[in-house]
Amino acid sequence: MGTSIGWGLIGASNIAREWVIDAIRSQTGQDVVAIVSSDAARAAEYARSNKIARHYSEVDALLADAAVDAVYISTTNEHHKRQCMAAASAGKHVLCEKPLALSVADAREMVAACATAGVVMGTNHHLRHAAIHRKLRELVQSGAIGKPLFARVFHAVYLPAHLQGWRLHKASAGGGVVLDITCHDADTLRFILDAEPLEAVGLSQQASLATGELEDGVMAVIRFDDGTLAQVHDAFTVKHATTGLELHGTEGSLFARDVMTQRPIGEITLRTSAGESSIGVEHQNLYQRALGAFGSAMRGEGRASASGEDGVRSLATALAVQEAARTGRRVAINYS
């Protein structure tokens, strides 16, 4: 690999079109050079409308393209493992969407395959790249709220009409709000607290959008190994709520509003015995920052800031919440 990085997109997805293609192109020396879709016509149209030079209808053909140094996998979740394993075998770096796979064992195999191949693997957990969440982490780690006791995540949103497909109706694709959103909460909390989820309880709901065995709302509590209890509220069905994340510790509380989002927005208030203060942050595009970190890791400078292992851990936590909600039991998080 020279100084320039050619990306191949595996998946003609909304997330690539809405955020990731631009984020790649915002990096010096990085471009999207090829796209593969399972449908040849969709691949051609996607390439044309996104100004991508080459398009394929077979993953192996994209992986054989010498201009592709790295792949971004954003197909539906049941395909991630097979595509990641193939990319690793072809010696391509892998940035994979969350959830990495549908089981922890599969996600572990993906991480192992990338390690064996000597390629960088990252999980596209965008929220840890938000200036707000990085500031929350800094504040918690510097003792601004004393010892963390509780966290509350408000991530109940309304799934936009153009995304109301497999997430609501296709369990075999890893649909449902828990794999979609709780997975992100888990990564964000791990990142801020620098602690690991231990066990989960929860209840889920199928209110109006999801069908079959899939849930479109969940409330769960996750215990972390530093003792913090985190309450998460995730939904696809709530039209008028705002998002947020609160941290309550022995010496203070942090209130972050409008922060569980793809956009670089939101604000933080710190309340302690000294009073209430607004904490300033310099917002930055989350996906651009993620791609910048991944690009550095590919050049051997630093690491992908959400690694494959981070993806295994967020998936394990989400699966525990899903099982807890389905069985009504307290579920220990299984990282193997």
Ligand code: NDP
């Ligand atoms: P999309 O539904 O947009 O795309 C997923 C796949 O659906 C595509 O790869 C494509 O398959 C197929 N597809 C697209 N259009 C059509 C169509 N008209 N008819 C039939 N099939 C079609 O998914 P998202 O972009 O919402 O999500 C993709 C992945 O990204 C998921 O893993 C999700 O969890 C993750 N994600 C992550 C986010 C983040 O911020 N980190 C945000 C949103 C999603 P093919 O490639 O074969 O054409």
